[in-house]
């Protein structure tokens with residue numbers, strides 16, 4: 001029986017995939033094998049020793065201590081693209097909200113309650129206070145052309161915007177999905193200096209923290225509208241407020257408000273609703289659950305952020321999975337131990353990603369606890385598990 005701990009509420013369409021004869025799923029559970037989480041901050045959460053995998057039902061994994069997980073051999077998954085459409089739709093909404101004073105106009109109209117037959121005339125007289133611009137023909141700069149950035153870029157272009165993108169690490173798949181008329185910006189500086197709208201769609205990490213800061217605001221066009229549906233930490237809020245006061249940024253639309261931002265009327269603050277649609281929540285939960293089930297039952301890895309994608313069809317016999325630091329002579333030491341134990345390898349695959357490697361080894365005889373202890377004893381091995389196939 002595998003035990004799955006849920007942090008946050010996870011859509012039942014995903015949780016239902018864990019068959020109850022093989023899995024126990026609960027928000028409180030002892031000795032979990034795996035965790036499913038959304039945005040709960042896990043940096044101060046004590047991850048139980050028994051945890052083999054964590055699945056983030058969503059895109060951003062900055063709420064998970066990924067480096068610590070890697071060192072402990074815990075495979076961290078996310079669900080790339082599963083909530084992209086939901087975020088794209090809200091980003092486009094944000095562009096319209098930043099362009100037209102819809103919200104202020106609506107608030108003003110509500111203030112007319114009780115004015116009876118005067119209202120139509122008051123509306124016609126007052127509406128000039130709430131005019132705005134169209135987005136067609138304006139320049140949009142998209143920072144980060146992943147699942148969300150590509151969707152935003154393509155749909156903004158369909159709406160008549162002139163779109164440029166900046167992503168030095170764009171994947172081949174994303175590049176295939178990008179409309180060919182979207183311009184490639186060679187530098188971030190070039191992108192931000194020519195854009196009327198800037199939308200940021202990159203992960204928060206040590207390289208991207210504060211990527212929009214005073215220096216970058218100083219290069220932007222006066223009146224630019226900035227959209228952040230990625231993470232609050234990507235923008236230096238003190239510098240943003242300064243740029244708004246200086247008239248450089250006309251509107252800042254963010255899904256990640258803080259106290260300082262809420263005091264500024266040109267900030268359009270949204271309570272982290274990017275992925276809060278039933279469609280996105282279900283897509284993420286289903287993808288996260290499938291990835292965990294596959295990993296726990298077969299050892300195959302798909303969409304991990306800290307270990308490589310690595311899969312081999314599951315046949316019969318015994319499967320050994322081993323994660324190790326990506327250093328020389330690991331495969332040699334592993335296969336030597338298997339030879340010492342007289343184990344014949346029928347299939348084997350080894351992949352690496354950044355600092356870690358992963359091996360799937362199918363053998364013809366059953367594995368033993370002694371074997372597992374020996375494998376775990378190799379300097380650099382961070383996890384090892386034996387899966388007995390039916």
Ligand SMILES: NC(=O)c1ccc[n+]([C@@H]2O[C@H](COP(=O)([O-])OP(=O)(O)OC[C@H]3O[C@@H](n4cnc5c(N)ncnc54)[C@H](O)[C@@H]3O)[C@@H](O)[C@H]2O)c1
Pocket residue numbers: 058059060061080081083084087143144145146147148149166167168169170171174201202203204207208229230231255272273274275276
């Ligand atoms: N508001 C929400 O509810 C919500 C929902 C989903 C995702 N997000 C956030 O949006 C981010 C993007 O999501 P995604 O699904 O598009 O992820 P993704 O991994 O598909 O795309 C991220 C892209 O950013 C690029 N990138 C990384 N560093 C960069 C840099 N310094 N400059 C330019 N490009 C860079 C990568 O190459 C990649 O193409 C997530 O990391 C998450 O933080 C927010």
Ligand SMILES: O=C(O)[C@H](O)COP(=O)(O)O
Pocket residue numbers: 038039040057058059060061083272274275276
């Ligand atoms: O990174 C993500 O996928 C989003 O920020 C969504 O977060 P949520 O699952 O808490 O809505």
